[in-house]
Amino acid sequence: MPVGEPPLVTSIREGNKILIAAASPAARSLGILPGMAVTQARAQVPALEIRPADPEGDRADLRRLAIGAARRWTPIVALSGEDGLFLDMTGTAHLFGGEEAMARRIVRLLARLGVTARIAVADTVGAAWALARYAQFPRGVTVCPTGGHRDALAPLPIAALRCEPAAIELLKRLGIERIGQLAPMPRAPLARRFGAALVERLDQLTGRVAEPLDPIVPPEQIVAIQRFAEPIVTAEAIEHWLAHLMPRLVTALAQAGLGARAIELVADRIDGVPQRLRIGLARPSRDGAHLLRLIVRRIEEIAPGFGIDALALHVRRADPLAAQPVDEQLEDRPPDLAPLVDALANRIGDARLWRIRPIESEVPERSIEAAPPLDPPAPQAAKLKPDDVRQLDRSPELHPWHHRWPRPVRLLRRPEQLDHVIAELPDQPPRRFSWRGQMHKVVRADGPERVRGEWWKRAAEQHSVRDYFRVEDEAGQRFWLFRRGDGERQETGDLRWFMHGAFG
Numbered sequence: 001m002p003v004g005e006p007p008l009v010t011s012i013r014e015g016n017k018i019l020i021a022a023a024s025p026a027a028r029s030l031g032i033l034p035g036m037a038v039t040q041a042r043a044q045v046p047a048l049e050i051r052p053a054d055p056e057g058d059r060a061d062l063r064r065l066a067i068g069a070a071r072r073w074t075p076i077v078a079l080s081g082e083d084g085l086f087l088d089m090t091g092t093a094h095l096f097g098g099e100e101a102m103a104r105r106i107v108r109l110l111a112r113l114g115v116t117a118r119i120a121v122a123d124t125v126g127a128a129w130a131l132a133r134y135a136q137f138p139r140g141v142t143v144c145p146t147g148g149h150r151d152a153l154a155p156l157p158i159a160a161l162r163c164e165p166a167a168i169e170l171l172k173r174l175g176i177e178r179i180g181q182l183a184p185m186p187r188a189p190l191a192r193r194f195g196a197a198l199v200e201r202l203d204q205l206t207g208r209v210a211e212p213l214d215p216i217v218p219p220e221q222i223v224a225i226q227r228f229a230e231p232i233v234t235a236e237a238i239e240h241w242l243a244h245l246m247p248r249l250v251t252a253l254a255q256a257g258l259g260a261r262a263i264e265l266v267a268d269r270i271d272g273v274p275q276r277l278r279i280g281l282a283r284p285s286r287d288g289a290h291l292l293r294l295i296v297r298r299i300e301e302i303a304p305g306f307g308i309d310a311l312a313l314h315v316r317r318a319d320p321l322a323a324q325p326v327d328e329q330l331e332d333r334p335p336d337l338a339p340l341v342d343a344l345a346n347r348i349g350d351a352r353l354w355r356i357r358p359i360e361s362e363v364p365e366r367s368i369e370a371a372p373p374l375d376p377p378a379p380q381a382a383k384l385k386p387d388d389v390r391q392l393d394r395s396p397e398l399h400p401w402h403h404r405w406p407r408p409v410r411l412l413r414r415p416e417q418l419d420h421v422i423a424e425l426p427d428q429p430p431r432r433f434s435w436r437g438q439m440h441k442v443v444r445a446d447g448p449e450r451v452r453g454e455w456w457k458r459a460a461e462q463h464s465v466r467d468y469f470r471v472e473d474e475a476g477q478r479f480w481l482f483r484r485g486d487g488e489r490q491e492t493g494d495l496r497w498f499m500h501g502a503f504g
Contacts, residue, residue, distance in 0.1 A: 008048075008051070069085060070216055088215075122149045160205075228309050267311055277301055282373055284318065285342075409503060429448075433481070
């Protein structure tokens with residue numbers, strides 16, 4: 001078992017059974033293999049970590065990897081089952097130093113991405129598939145010499161033919177377990193006994209029958225380009241041509257069924273120094289007028305130099321956007337904040353615009369998190385069955401932020417320690433304190449509000465106690481501060497005071 005690696009498997013339901021879909025090397029070393037029942041695996045290894053499998057997500061990741069390989073390594077890339085890719089290296093291997101060097105570069109790149117890969121290079125698709133899955137070779141890469149795939153495939157098992165399990169089982173009963181035993185046999189008796197599929201797979205493996213690939217075609221980038229016979233240098237000219245480019249871009253987005261999330265304007269200057277201007281959107285959009293306004297507001301950031309001879313609008317990110325139904329109702333609807341969010345985000349930056357989302361937690365700094373300004377609402381809980389015991393709970397759902405426990409509008413990222421604090425123990429607020437080099441004298445206070453640590457999450461917080469106070473100083477500033485410890489038991493805290501936020 002690999003040192004420090006816990007046994008991990010993924011599970012999938014097939015009918016009434018829950019089976020192992022995939023197993024880590026640590027789990028395989030303990031005898032846990034794909035296809036085994038989860039109950040059997042758990043009885044064999046009680047410390048086994050089981051997570052649900054995500055076949056759809058795996059297929060989507062494999063397709064994204066194929067698109068990346070088609071753009072980076074070779075134009076012909078096809079899917080190979082649920083865990084493999086076919087790469088046609090013909091005419092591209094010399095660009096990367098040869099077949100072996102190219103394969104090793106791919107393995108190293110995937111390793112940096114956290115993906116373990118085995119690559120076999122052979123003359124035929126079937127030979128490469130068989131060698132990658134059944135041959136034993138070090139360092140994850142093997143290159144079969146030209147014309148040498150017959151000898152390399154001879155010791156491999158019959159399962160490397162990619163034929164039906166029934167045919168493989170029948171061949172094993174007849175004593176044929178290796179490809180080298182099957183290859184010299186005449187084709188006609190094999191076709192009559194096992195069907196034409198076995199003969200076709202055998203001929204594809206040796207190269208007698210071609211096996212075309214169904215390549216993955218990367219989606220084309222949506223772009224609208226306008227070139228000029230004479231360079232333009234003024235902001236008015238740039239705005240004029242952007243007004244002509246934007247309808248073309250919107251039409252291309254509509255034909256693709258997409259909405260833009262990020263658009264980049266590239267202005268090619270005659271001196272070869274392109275000017276780039278990027279805008280982002282809070283939600284997918286094909287509103288040409290809105291997109292044009294966002295770009296025109298930032299035209300002054302473009303330095304035309306001695307002139308611009310081409311303008312291009314590139315869609316850097318897009319999401320599916322279906323046709324929107326026409327709402328004929330005259331009822332008052334909430335205003336759409338997306339245009340305002342887009343205008344603010346493109347002016348001050350996406351990182352400076354967010355909203356606060358509540359989280360169920362006892363500790364104040366863990367009870368909130370930053371969320372996108374127009375983050376979609378949380379999905380509704382699944383409807384309970386009539387016989388579910390949870391139907392008996394008639395109490396209303398509690399909001400994580402209770403109105404009786406006000407929180408400051410500004411919560412510090414980390415509580416800051418206060419100096420020169422004068423306070424009576426155990427339940428009195430501070431009379432005076434110093435924060436960030438400035439002395440504050442308290443004239444009004446409310447509290448304490450006791451907050452205990454989340455002992456079920458962190459053992460170190462088993463006895464942790466905080467007493468929070470809302471205080472107001474002579475200048476009218478209101479603060480939210482706390483004392484660490486209850487003032488009676490030493491294990492609850494060291495009685496130091498901290499500033500945690502400020503009220504408006």
